[in-house]
Amino acid sequence: xxxxxxxxxxxxxxxxxxxxxxxxxxxxxxxxxxxxxxxxxxxxxxxxxxxxxxxxxxxxxxxxxxxxxxxxxxxxxxxxxxxxxxxxxxxxxxxxxxxxxxxxxxxxxxxxxxxxxxxxxxxxxxxxxxxxxxxxxxxxxxxxxxxxxxxxxxxxxx
Numbered sequence: 001x002x003x004x005x006x007x008x009x010x011x012x013x014x015x016x017x018x019x020x021x022x023x024x025x026x027x028x029x030x031x032x033x034x035x036x037x038x039x040x041x042x043x044x045x046x047x048x049x050x051x052x053x054x055x056x057x058x059x060x061x062x063x064x065x066x067x068x069x070x071x072x073x074x075x076x077x078x079x080x081x082x083x084x085x086x087x088x089x090x091x092x093x094x095x096x097x098x099x100x101x102x103x104x105x106x107x108x109x110x111x112x113x114x115x116x117x118x119x120x121x122x123x124x125x126x127x128x129x130x131x132x133x134x135x136x137x138x139x140x141x142x143x144x145x146x147x148x149x150x151x152x153x154x155x156x157x158x
Contacts, residue, residue, distance in 0.1 A: 003153070004078075004082070004153065005067060005068070005070075005071040005078075006078050006082045006085075006086075006153075007149075007150065007153040008067050009064060009067055010146050010149045010150055010153070011146075011150060012060075012063050012064065012067065013060065013064075013142075013146050014143065014146035014147065014150065016056060016059045016060060016063070017056070017139060017142055017143060017146065018143065020052050020055045020056050020059065021052055021056070021139045023052070024048050024049065024051075024052035025136065025139075027048045028045050028048055028126055028127075028132060029124070029126060031044055031045065031126065031127065033125055033126075033127075038127065041126075041127040042127045042128060044127075045126070045127045045128060045132070049135070081156065085149055085152045085153060085156070086149065088148065088152060089145045089146070089148040089149040089152065090145060092144050092145060092148045093141040093142060093144050093145030093148070094141070096137070096140055096141040096144045097137060097138060097141035099137075100133070100134065100136075100137020100138070100140065100141065101134065101137065103133070103137070104130055104133045104134050104137065107120065107121070107129075107130060107133065108130055
């Protein structure tokens with residue numbers, strides 16, 4: 001399987017995002033709110049978030065640098081096809097992120113506008129619920145973007 005530099009880079013970003021933020025999500029969801037105070041739960045969640053962000057930065061810098069060293073300047077810059085694939089995939093990720101933002105705004109405004117408490121929050125009692133919904137939608141939009149890019153690269157490679 002012959003992959004371009006951009007495709008290798010996209011695969012790396014997808015795998016790093018899935019592993020690091022997947023672990024982060026599991027850690028946040030598994031916080032036992034019955035055994036810790038609300039402030040302790042927030043501190044644990046923010047510590048996990050700081051750790052995930054640090055890990056993604058380190059992994060991306062190291063491995064993207066290794067991929068770039070193996071390629072030529074033309075490979076790093078990409079061609080028209082790479083730019084088209086990136087643009088198309090960015091549109092997909094943007095739509096997912098937009099829907100997530102609208103859903104989060106609805107989650108925040110629904111109790112005030114209609115006097116109805118959200119049932120979603122009851123099913124997922126995690127600290128800083130709205131912040132995590134926004135973050136998870138951002139991560140999901142990145143996963144969609146990377147996946148769409150890979151699909152377009154693979155479709156073009158056939």
